[in-house]
Amino acid sequence: MANPTLSKPQVSKQPMTTASVVVPLVAWLIPGAGHMMQKRWIRGGLLMFSIVTMFVLGLLMQGHVYHANGGDILDILGFVGDVGSGALYFVTLAKDWGHGAIEHATADYGTKYLIVAGLLNFISVADAYHIAIGKKS
């Protein structure tokens, strides 16, 4: 029998604002833009430079870009990482880049660069969201 004296843990709910929805979306599509929207120009610029440069270097190293798939778990995780780069990923798909070239020893580094750029952008999105809801300054 449940103890009536034990109350449910209090969860503080953040009010949903337009910024708390729009900022993460923009931050995902354009790396660093979520911070810039909130007037964190230097932070946004550094994030944009780091993530975009990493993605472009990955492509230049002939890294492989994963497509949506339901096959091997590593391929699925690769897709999740890649799609984190937002618009960069969609432009890459549209231009049909990122086939990977196994004859280049550095192509595997490129694949990892592409995935990590997306994962770093996910962290950047979470940070922009925390600023939007006032959890971080």
Added chain:
Amino acid sequence: MTLELSHFSAALLFSIFASVVFGITQRNTPREQVRYGLYCFAMFFGGVFLAGWVMWILRR
């Protein structure tokens, strides 16, 4: 156009970019962000040298 980086330069660039993002996103004040970014860079780059020496020892 194909860019062929050495393993060392690829690790160096990776360390720089990842440290910048970690520094900015994981700390609040600019001073803390710079310190944490440098700490992450040292850990990444120190890890490269450590792993290199471990592999060298294992190869012997």
